[in-house]
Amino acid sequence: MNLIIEILISTFIIGAIYALGAAGLTIIFGVSGILNLAHGAIVVVASLVAWYCALQLNMGIYLGGLVGIAAAILTTYVLYFTVVIPLSRSRQLASEELPVFLFVSTLLFALILQGLLEWFFGATPVSTPAMIDGVVHIAGVTVPLNSLLIGVVAWAVIGALWLFISHTRMGKAMLAASMSPKGLAIVGYDIGRIHFLVWGLYGLLAGIAGVLLASFIGASSNVAINLTATSFTIVVLGGLGNVLGSLAAAYILGFLGTVTAFLISPSLREVPGLLLLIVVLYARPQGLFGRH
Amino acid sequence: MRSFSGMSRSLATAVVVAGGVLCSALVMPTARAAEPISIGVIAPESHVLGKSIFNAAELAADEINKAGGINGRMLELHKYNNNFSAADSSRAFQRAVQQDGVVAMMGIFTSEVALAMMPWASRLQTPLLVTGAASSEIPAGVKANPERYKYVFHSYVNSAILAQESCIVANATLTQSDKFKGFNRAVIFSEDAAWTKPVDESYLKCLPKVGIKVVDHIRFSPDTTDFTPIYSRIKKADANVIMAAVAHVGVKPVIQWKQQEVPALFTGINGQAGSSKFWAATNGATEGVITGTPGLNGAPLTDKTPAFFKAYTKRFDIGEPAYDAYTTYDAMYALKDALVRSDGGGDADKLVKALEKTDFTGVLGRVAFHGTGDDYAHEVIFNQDPTKGQSFVAFQWQDGKQVIIWPEKLAKGKIRLPAFVSQSQK
Incomplete structure (x- = not known):
């Protein structure tokens, strides 16, 4: 019984972080059609800057976290203005080649960013202090309060994202942009401005995920590629561009990984999710919740 | 006269060339010496x-x-x-x-x-x-x-010696101590790397000899990020000592050990904990962690x-x-x-x-190095007496400082249990 509760609690926390980490990535793909391979590096920017400000500059965990989030948004806009915009507007690229060039360019941006992070922060993992100390005992299972808080905050952010998309004019415009950008332009919306805001929203979500991650399991420059791979798996599994699909996929992946880690070996945590991804790509290439 | 003159010019040229060669021969070793x-x-x-x-x-x-x-x-x-x-x-x-x-x-x-x-x-x-x-x-x-x-x-x-020394430290500070002799149920906790295989073998042999029962043996990937399942297993095994062999990882397991309040003393070998920066890197979660190292804190x-x-x-x-x-x-x-x-x-x-x-x-x-015929060929000679070989000390993190707890003649303090470990022993 204890084991089941442990697995469920762990799944709740891991799934929440996975979901938050993948939400921005899937929104970006839904609206602009770009699969951003710099995602993990941007998440790590937030983690490391938050750690640096909180502990090295003695700004405290909350102010440090805010600076970390700001750094992720800033880095996202650097990617947007130096890679996405110039390539999207290039006349030398055929439109059918553009997604491939953007895909590769975000990967190159990630590698550059990772190198810079390693140069500045080193490769030794760092961790921000717990937002809240202590443990709570749930049905005989000891759970750090900080981990529970991280799960709750992640879900609060996802809830706020849902409210924003479904109840605000700008959110609805973003949703519409993912369905029919031309239609949206015809009714008078500035697509460029929507893209600008979507990238900002993406940076915000990646930044929050990074700050929470730094407090949960810590971060280092060399985990960027793993974070990208996990988020990429979730987004493809849930259906590219489908936010609800990504949330479901995050929990499926979180559950499979947690069960494997508890019952077989933590070293094999990633394996079942990747096997499932291969099966899904064979049987349902659009993802579990994607449309044709 | 012309021929003499020509001859003297030739002679002069020869003397200059020979002199040059001689000078360069004399100068060259000096130049090489300065390289x-x-x-x-x-x-x-x-x-x-x-x-x-x-x-x-x-x-x-x-x-x-x-x-x-x-x-x-x-x-x-x-x-x-x-x-x-x-x-x-x-x-x-x-x-x-x-x-x-x-x-x-x-x-x-x-x-x-x-x-x-x-x-x-x-x-x-x-x-x-x-x-x-x-x-x-x-x-x-x-x-x-x-x-x-x-x-x-x-x-x-080498790592086999490090493991043996860690067993000696555990014996001296835990099982031979009236206060801590109850710490006798260990889990071997090693990152999966070449250096830890001999450590595990040594731990498996030497821990029982010093009165510590090995209740579980866990090897994990250095890429592990979430140690919850591992610590859950340690709690289920009712272990109260974690005999570690970690160096590639260090920060994450220690932070999560503290956050999850794992009721076991964290000891053995923790390469990163030997750095004075480890306190800051773990936000103080390393309080109570014990490790051994060849040198520390300028221990004389x-x-x-x-x-x-x-x-x-x-x-x-x-x-x-x-x-x-x-x-x-x-x-x-x-x-x-x-x-x-x-x-x-x-x-x-x-x-x-x-x-x-x-x-x-x-x-x-x-x-001094062992000869090629010795078991530890071309390795620096180890000895607990520094006058005979490379030596080893063990310390515990206490209030942000690395306090030497072994050997006794260099010790500056005694083991202190983290609150969540001592509470579990009551």
């Missing part, structure tokens, strides 16, 4: 234990140069960042020898990298002094094939240790020297002595012979 001797240092630059290697080598080289170098020739350090990669290291070793002209290479923090570089030491016929990696496969390789691996020297004790193992500690901390902002700073510093002086005895190291075989005759007092104790 620097190139030494390679290789480590992962971005890692705290890699930085320690570079810093210690730099400090020792500057001291040696200020004292007149090697028979008047200065040492020139060439630094190579290997990014933990065996392939990068092998390429750097080739470049170092073929382009930069290094006469010896030293450093290396990862055992897998050290093992991959050993064949290159043989192919390039260049001495390799491993100062930060602990795998017992390194001396075992030299013993198995001394002709091939004679260029390899291990300036740090010899009369040279405090001076090294002072010079290092004054010069570098990285904090106090980690274990591989001590071993690298001693290795640089071993190399310096051998270079003096081998006329600058131009002949690699002469340099190897000179290294084999190393015998001096360093910052960790006596520095």
Whole structure:
């Protein structure tokens, strides 16, 4: 019984972080059609800057976290203005080649960013202090309060994202942009401005995920590629561009990984999710919740 | 007259040429003597234990140069960042020898990298002094094939010895102590790396001998991020001692041990915990963690240790020297002595012979290498008495400080249990 509760609690926390980490990535793909391979590096920017400000500059965990989030948004806009915009507007690229060039360019941006992070922060993992100390005992299972808080905050952010998309004019415009950008332009919306805001929203979500991650399991420059791979798996599994699909996929992946880690070996945590991804790509290439 | 004159001109020319040749012959040795001797240092630059290697080598080289170098020739350090990669290291070793002209290479923090570089030491016929990696496969390789691996020297004790010493420390501080003798149920907790295999074997043999029962044996990937399932298993096994063998990882397991309040004393070998920066890196979660290391806090193992500690901390902002700073510093002086005895190291075989005759007092104790026929071939001799070999201390993190708890004559404190560990024992 204890084991089941442990697995469920762990799944709740891991799934929440996975979901938050993948939400921005899937929104970006839904609206602009770009699969951003710099995602993990941007998440790590937030983690490391938050750690640096909180502990090295003695700004405290909350102010440090805010600076970390700001750094992720800033880095996202650097990617947007130096890679996405110039390539999207290039006349030398055929439109059918553009997604491939953007895909590769975000990967190159990630590698550059990772190198810079390693140069500045080193490769030794760092961790921000717990937002809240202590443990709570749930049905005989000891759970750090900080981990529970991280799960709750992640879900609060996802809830706020849902409210924003479904109840605000700008959110609805973003949703519409993912369905029919031309239609949206015809009714008078500035697509460029929507893209600008979507990238900002993406940076915000990646930044929050990074700050929470730094407090949960810590971060280092060399985990960027793993974070990208996990988020990429979730987004493809849930259906590219489908936010609800990504949330479901995050929990499926979180559950499979947690069960494997508890019952077989933590070293094999990633394996079942990747096997499932291969099966899904064979049987349902659009993802579990994607449309044709 | 013309012919005489012509002859005298020819003679004058010959004298000038001969004089030039003679002068250059006289000058050349002086010029050669002034040429620097190139030494390679290789480590992962971005890692705290890699930085320690570079810093210690730099400090020792500057001291040696200020004292007149090697028979008047200065040492020139060439630094190579290997990014933990065996392939990068092998390429750097080739470049170092073929382009930069290094006469010896030293450093290396990862055992897998050290093992991959050993064949290159043989192919390039260049001495390799491993100062930060602990795998017992390194001396075992030299013993198995001394002709091939004679260029390899291990300036740090191997992991089997580290494990044995950790058992001795556990015996002295736990099972022999009235207060802590209840800490006798251990889980072996090792990262999956080349250096930890001999550690696990040693733990499995020596822990029962000192009265500690091994209730579980966990090896985990160094990429592990969430230790919850592992700590859950440790709690279920009802263990109250975690005998660790970690160096690639360090921060994450310690932070999560504290956050999850795992009711077991964290002891054994924790390479990163030997760095004074570990307190900040773990936000203080390392309070109560015990580990063993060859050098610490300037613990006065010899009369040279405090001076090294002072010079290092004054010069570098990285904090106090980690274990591989001590071993690298001693290795640089071993190399310096051998270079003096081998006329600058131009002949690699002469340099190897000179290294084999190393015998001096360093910052960790006596520095001398085992012969190729010994079990730990070409490894620095280990002894709990620093006058006889490289020595070892154990410490516990207490209130942000590394407090030596063993050996007794150097101890500055006793074991203190973290609150969540002591509560669980009531």
